[in-house]
Amino acid sequence: MILKRFFQTLRLGVYSLLLHKLRSGLAVLGILIGITAVIWLVAMGEGVSYQAQQQIKDLGATNIIVRSVRPAQQGSSASSGLFLEYGLLREDFDLIVSNIRRATSDVLEQIVPLREIKKEARRHDLNLDVRVVGCTPEYLDLNHLTIDRGRFLTDSDNNPPENVAVLAAEAAKSLFPLENPINQTIQIDADFYRIVGVTEDRDPTAAIGGSLDSQDYNLDVYIPLATLRARIGDMIFTSRSGSREGEIVQLSQITIGLKDLTYVDAISEIVRKIVLEKHPNKDVKVIVPKELLRQAALLRMMFNVLLILIAGISLVVGGIGIMNIMLATVTERTREIGIRRALGAKRRNVIAQFLVESVVLTGIGGGLGVAFGFLCKPTINFARDLVMEISPETANTLPTTILELQPIIAPWSIIASLLISVGVGLIFGMYPAYRAANMDPIEALRHE
Amino acid sequence: MSLALRVEELAKHYVLKSETVRALRGVSFDVPEGDYVAIMGPSGSGKSTLLNLLGCLDQPTSGNFFLRDVSIAQLNDNQRSEVRAAHIGFVFQSYNLIPQLTVVENIEVPLYYQGNLAPDQRSYCKQLAEMVGLGDRLRHRPTQLSGGQQQRVAIARSLANNPYFILADEPTGNLDSATTHDILSLFESLNEQGKTIVIVTHEDEVASRVKRVIRLRDGEIDSDTRN
Ligand SMILES: Nc1ncnc2c1ncn2[C@@H]1O[C@H](COP(=O)(O)OP(=O)(O)OP(=O)(O)O)[C@@H](O)[C@H]1O
């Protein structure tokens, strides 16, 4: 009964709108553009934040990373003359382990110390700048690396220290372009290392908001940490702007892997306390990916608020368009309003009639807007392919965020869009409908 | 015989800035059921004003007006809408059909506002269209019809809610004499079936074919005669 009435009103509304196809179409267009914009912007925002979250998750949300940082150079007053000594110590590692064990038992999945140094690796006449990473066997799992050929380092490689190495994919390809690297040797400084394995390609992680530099794993050479200490030592020379400088660093990083996300906050508290005590001069920093995730979520929320603001403005503009059309319609149909009132229409019947019309307009706009919203992904991929094809140089200058952006259409944005478009119809249709309802029926009947 | 309308000292004053126009100055008359009345009078005598009051489109300044035994004068806008929807059938000079609706749909409009849409209303409205001789034009739009045909649709529409009386405002004013004759015949046959009809008109031809003529002058009844 009520439903039937509603459908009758709806049909009438559609009829009347079809009478002015162009005008109705333009009004719909205003809403359509607004809604499409909402969905596209949200989809891109979700895509970007998903990327960021993935990158942080690659670090491991259950991990705590403690890293040595080179302090800012303080002119000639470098503490120990020629050598700058900073960063994590082996005793820090033991201290952290014992402190964690004492605080809560059985929360550690693994704890991995490592030392990394830029070196030149040589083989016959080939040489390559690599990152030598001294680590323990757990490093493989911790960084989601997989073995392509051979094996990774084992505990027995560390004790006693063996001269063995595992190459990353790119390093293997460069140093052994033709043959199988397994059981071949490479030279670093004066020492020779036997290759026991090769890892598979891994996408580099991006830099995360100043907390961590981007990491490219593909030019790594992994050797046992004990071997690194024995063969290369803590002391290294670097040539900076002509003059040679020395650094003494015991460990570059300690990665603490916890068994559960819930331990992260408490354990990071403990670690921070130790670091603050032992390294008050800020040559060690603690990075907690879980906290970065929280920050990313906050950033995403702020981004969404901004989007809603922009979308809100465009929808208000669309809504004003609707109001304009509806006012014109009401004036044009004054006579019809008079007739309907004479035949017994109450004020609220008239209001309902015009509100339905404006909601139909905005609803269609919203529906089409959602439909166009779904074109977001194909359109962006198409545009990107086009740029790549026409000028690959320009494409290469684009940040990876854009190159790898995959928009994600959020279900909530679709539901919100449809609700908002109906809401815009109601709000901006209200005044014209009231105007129609408050006409004097006698005047309206006399209207030409 | 029971009364369709009873008008008691009905007055309507329009208050303007400089003066008060007394369009109706206390008019009283009864219309029994089945009567067929023409309201006549010179321009400005108050015919349209009276018609708006009888049609429950306006509120009187003073006096009272009964539809059967329901007092109308003090009703509010909503209640007057209900009375119009349930008990009054309107026919206008300029037909006043809704252009985007078809013939049957136009006839259905009063039923829609009456609030009780019977499931067989469509066939009922088709019957009404057939009765006024437009059974073969159901799907036409008003612009596809002649003036006489449009007025027939309007008459069918005025019957849809089975009203207490039909109120016609110069229904033949836009029609030629042959069509006027047809429309008056239609009214006559409706009246013979017992419908009460009140027509506002200028035309003597109309006045000569009704049962009773009320003449207004300066907002008062000048004469009230039966043919
Ligand atoms: N809304 C109004 N405001 C002010 N004065 C009005 C209004 N409507 C009618 N009048 C005045 O009331 C008087 C009666 O008008 P009414 O329209 O009833 O005459 P009428 O008999 O219908 O005339 P006509 O035959 O020309 O249509 C006139 O003097 C008119 O100016």
Ligand SMILES: [Mg+2]
């Ligand atoms: Mg008049």
